[in-house]
Amino acid sequence: MKKGRAAVPGSRVRNFCIIAHVDHGKSTLADRLIQRCGGVSDREFRDQLLDSMDLERERGITIKSNTVSLFHIGPDGETYQLNLIDTPGHVDFSHEVRRSLMSCEGALLLVDAAQGVEAQTVANYFVAMEYDLEVVPVINKVDLPAADPERVMEEIDDELGLDPFSSILASAKTGLGVEEVIGAVVERIPPPSGEEEAPLRALIFDAQYDAFRGVVLLLRIVDGSMRRGDRVRLMRGERDYQVEEVGRLGLRREPVDRLGAGSVGYAICGIRRIREIAIGDTVIAGGDSAAEPLPGYREARPVVFSSVYPMSTDDYGVLEKALGKLALNDPALTYERESSTALGFGFRCGFLGLLHLDVVQERLQREHGLSLLLSAPSVRYHVSTKVGEVHSIENPAHYPDPAQILGAEEPFIRATILIPDRSVGPVMELLAERRVAKTGMNYLSSRRVEIHAELPLAEVLFDFHDRLKTVTHGYGSYDYELLDYRATKLVKVDILVNGDRVDALSQLVHETKARPRALAYCERLSEAIPMHNFKIAVQGAIGGKIIARTNIRALRKDVTAKCYGGDITRKRKLLEKQKEGKRRMKQVGNVQIPQSAFVAVLKSSPGA
Amino acid sequence: MRGSPDRGDPGIYVHVPFCRRICPYCDFAVTPRGRRGSERTARYRTALLAEIALRAAPLGADTVYFGGGTPSLLPPDAVRELVASLVAAGLAAPAPFVILEANPEDLVRDEGLARAWAAAGVSGVSLGAQSLDRDRLRFLGRLHSPDDVRRAAAMLLDAGIPWRSMDLIYGDAAQSSAALEAELEAAAGLSGLTHLSVYELTIEAGTPFGRRAAAGERLISAETAALFRSVHETLAGVGFVAYEASSFARSKRDRSPHNPKYWTGAAYLGLGPSAHSFDPDRRARSWNHRTIAPWRDAVLRGELPVEGAEVLTARERALETVFLGLRTVAGLDLDAFAAAWGDAVVAANRDRFRRWEASGLVRTGGGRLAPTLDGLAVGDALAREVDLGLVADERAAAA
């Protein structure tokens, strides 16, 4: 084990994160800071260094927060330890931001000099305020031709109420202003205030899974210290563990002798399963019964659900293993086994949002070589029945008999939408289409408007972001938080093929969306089901009531023109081959539906 | 390899591989007759006599079918000689029903040809007309005119040839259903035809049409299902009743005495290049060398000119029975099927058959599964659906 660098006293530790709207340059600024502090050799360097997942690199987005400890010689000649956390910008991963903010004393709030303040800028700033952090505004990308730092300063003033003159003009691309950023981190962000001599209290702000070492806890030591050999207890888990290793989070894990109050680092304690721990839990000394837990997190809970089936039924086992592996590092991902008549065995999975779903799907496909089929995403409804039970239902398969249903509720969100004032009309129209319950509006400046809207989560899941961008000509952005459950008129739409229900295509939707959704599915399905030798009716139904219908015409001709002595062997072989191909199709009643049809129906966005 | 009442007596097929010109859609084993055509025909005739001698056996076929290629390029005396030697070798029963495929241009070139055939013992002629429309004939690369077809048909009647049939092709992209109907009615109105074979144009890889289609040209109508129906309905309206997906006869008597043997599992012996033979008792099928040279070399060496052979598994033969049976209007004989492959196989498909019946694809009754017109149009699709999992699929050692 390599000997660590001498511990930096708490007064010279700075814990900070970089927060911003999507794509404003957090990860790029992190690169510059790492390089400036000599955290990486030129040979090791690559862009968005902290985005270590292939997927993050390919998509150019941050999915998980990443922590790195940097060292910097301050103006006083002393060594400072700067613990930097790069956070994701996308709303699906906002819980990561919250977690990161909780383990810091300060935050760099990046604002793109061309885009200005956007919805997640505001949302993340407010969370930073909630935790009482020192916020340093950084106007990034000033090198862009479209950069307009004056306007952005105004927005920082008007929309965030921050002192515009406290902001630093920077370009993470050219390196302009990076020194100044480091200076501000050292001077403006306070050191952690923990008591070195007090009993141990550490916050688990993240965890990783290492195939060899088990669970790696990422910790913020609030009080006391932690060293190898200590016995520690996870308060919520009510279990003691022996600390095997503590260390600092460089680009790799760097073991150190001890982690002192205020520091950020990792601990390995022989924990084998990630489910044994809870992010947000407090680590205390073993046997300490008097400790008060630190304020924890709201745990990230899945809000979007989809059934995931392997294209090849033989891959069910592979899928199960793969999900288990992903869930190790992604506690927000849930999965439970289910089966469909049409698609065989699969899993009902829960996600934080559609981007999360997308990311998980892509990792399953890429890292585990799986070919998958996903059902239409659904939110979780509350359905109350006449016998007085309330069911949480996110799977159409579990929807009770409508005759037994008293009522249903669906999750509502509060969306915060930032737009130029000339887009108010179109955005209001968009919201109306999305069953908005309540809107409020205030001018942030003479040209910029903030709209608050309460609307169903199900209505923003699909193409809301794209539509918002379209109607605002690219200038709108939004953020949301879950609000509560409200009464809704829910129906279950089934898709029937010649009268037989295709279970994998059933959906729970609002009454008013049932018909267009059913029709869109019917149309796509009829296009994708190949010729059959009889007419096929594809119908959308609510219970016994047909609400949409398309027909697939009876087949084209399917008989060889000529079949005499010399043709028979060839023809038979062809039929045998085709019969084999048919075996691989999914059978619904007397209709064969190829997998490609499910893909065609499910891959495209719901459209209605 | 004797005949049996349910399959019919054995038949003989003789392949004549020459054509004046190769049609752009054709993928048969054919070769241009060339300038020294009569010489090549003579050598072919010698080789064919050698094959007959090699295969001599008491088969007793009641039909001899000269197909091609263009059998009308064979001189009538060659036809007479070949039939005589088939009878002498025991392969054909005495006085078999002899059918010959003929191209209209050969008939109109030689006034006496039809009579000469009749005199040589030819009882049936199938005229390779393909169309009665000048432009379509050109598109199909044919050498004759619509008028040639009319005259050829009249000659057959005059010559007293009892079974007179004509082949037609439909379904090219340019053909409207109205034009198709008009052509069919014209064909049916030709003097003295007793039988029609009407085929959908099929694009085969390796032919000029195959290459054009591969290059993206649309040669086939998008409406083949409608056209198929139109063919059957139009012909029924003018007195030609379908007894198979592509075969129509004025009356039951006028059905081809030869072709149904293929669909009912009768024995057949194929002679000449590329010809196939089938022995139902051994479930054995074999086929001759496809091209003339290796075929002729083999027979002249005294060897069977067989290029390949297979002994079908029970399941393979059952599948053939199904798809061939479903081509015919009489349909699949379920009792015979159950007797051959087991009651359980039929039972395993009962629900399926019932669904087909409910969808108007078949009629069941009288122990048969008889396709309706809709069913006939999709016979292959139906055959693909039949579950033959209960029929043994072990390959018997080739005998």
Ligand SMILES: Nc1nc2c(ncn2[C@@H]2O[C@H](COP(=O)(O)OP(=O)(O)OP(=O)(O)O)[C@@H](O)[C@H]2O)c(=O)[nH]1
């Ligand atoms: N011109 C210019 N481009 C920049 C600058 N900083 C970042 N970018 C570019 O902006 C894009 C987004 O940068 P990232 O660093 O991935 O942004 P992010 O905020 O981490 O994005 P998320 O993690 O997805 O929220 C990349 O294409 C960067 O190269 C800058 O100062 N100037």
Ligand code: SF4
């Ligand atoms: S005449 Fe018949 S056999 Fe000869 S090339 Fe044309 S279609 Fe083929």
Ligand SMILES: [Mg+2]
């Ligand atoms: Mg990033």
